[in-house]
Amino acid sequence: MEKGNFVDHIRIYCRSGKGGAGSVHFERNKMDAKAGPDGGNGGRGGHIKLRGNAQLWTLLHMRYYKNVLAQDGVNGYKNNSTGSDGDDIVLEVPLGTVAKDMESGEQEVEILEDGQEVIWIRGGRGGLGNANFATPTNQTPDYAQPGEMGSEGWKILELKILADVGLVGFPNAGKSTLLSVLSAAKPKIADYAFTTLTPQLGIVSYRDNKSFCMADLPGIIEGAAEGKGLGHRFLRHIERNSVLLLLVPADSDDHEREVEILINELEEYNPELLQKRMIIAVSKSEMLDDELKQEIAKTLPADIPHVFISAVANQGLVQLKDELWRALTAKDDI
Template sequence: MEKGNFVDYIRIFARSGKGGAGSSHFARTKFNPQAGPDGGDGGRGGHIILRGNAQMWTLLHLRYYKNVLAENGGRGDKNNCTGADGEDIVIEVPLGTIARDEETGEVEAEVLEDGQEVLWLRGGRGGLGNQNFATATNQAPEYAQPGEDGVEGWKYLELKILADVGLVGFPNAGKSTLLSVLSAAKPKIANYAFTTLTPQLGIVAYRDNKSFCMADLPGIIEGAAEGKGLGHRFLRHIERNSVLLFMIPADSDDHERELEVLINELEEYNPELLNKKMLIAITKSDMLDDELKEEIAATLPDDIPHVFIASYANQGLVELKDMLWRAITED
């Protein structure tokens, strides 16, 4: 996962199929050489459809699939025969994928559920054959409709991780360590900044066979909302987390300042992120005595619940999971 297998952003050229042309044909039989119009309709152009797949976690499979071109509809034929519909293209994507038009930036499709199919680019309608235009005053119309063009353009497919809890903090705040202790995930852990370059997911077991999904996101730095560090690539994954766990190490020089920077970066990127439920975890707290914990707690906001934890020492983790579960399940 750390070696480039995680791809969360793809640019492709997509075109749905053009509708087939209607037929302009007149029936001729042995006993009636002018039996009238019998041109059939053209077939529909192929759609481009997105389908959610819960077993996928990356857009890597689309890296070399740069041109997505659906099949055109078949032409109408004599004897009122309708042309064949163009074959649809179904693209399987991980949950949390959105499709966006490059030129307008408009979100055109969003896939959130396993097996969900979203008609992304609709194929053009087939043209009507000349038999549709026969009237009492025009019994031999020579006109048939051409098929409608498909939809085409450069598009972006963008993945935003779906998780119940997103871990937010500066590099080396202990996010990867916490995820590795609470779940079976094995993120890379080392004592240098930006060890985690891509989101890591883990399932955290809770009481009574319940569980929730936690995402270790790349470390944030001041100026991330302006694109510094991993910038927007990191911040967009936070949009899909229902609960944000801010992680601040106990040995931080200024706990209050660090939290302010984290919250400010979220607000500058998208003010709506501040409407999410928030918790604070002071990590590496096995080095603290009760007096130091009280001093740190006094600098934290009263309206955001906090807990002191030490992942390797297994301190405060049960309390943390209880707090997270309440935040996830509360309306």
């Protein structure tokens, strides 16, 4: 887990509340010393819930939740009075958060909408009081149900960035520079590999006051699907992107091979990623003449649209935004 403001993976210990026990009680009054059972039910244990919050973009605030322990339900009372339910705990998380069980790895909850609230870990049910067990043949039951135990265990919260377009490329391919030119985002830019260690988001303006969200993701390397480099931490963010923009620098030694590696790593991690629409952008193209562009274009996959761009020289960016918008708004005919 990175020691910075962006936290996209945390581990927490959770325990929902235990249900309150049912009451064993018999009513007594001046008219009837044995008026019958009147033990009430126990209250439900507190749930642990997750709520989506569009104002959050990181799990940083969750880092300080060492243990999440919901309140137990209150035992039942006499006079058929039900005990109070335990207070629920509501954890606010950014959109795109996935909750998993640490031991099994099974996905339990997914938060995708602002204000979406779901019960993540249910509290135990309250036990029934002895009044529920009275029958014509057993009018004075002297027993009641105990409350159910809550659930507990280590859990994982993972954030998968929600963005329309995800920038995919090798380290130092020019992704951060492109995002900074197309949007108001200010990612760190430097001339060395892995400048971007955490996803950066930017809103790209388009025609007629339209816009879309673009994510600059950490650079991919060969073997990322096996966990090399930033590995799975990088690749899981791609799952949320509607369109993938593959960025290949013009000064690459082998453009065809670089595209093959990028696509192969996506397929190795999750073959379904290949069903997403893709566009190839050849960055740093200010150094290319028309003849070189034609030669490079011949090496690129024929079934993926490509654009030659230069973020520094502001070349091809309008065409790139047109291609991205076309892909984002195209009907799903894949």
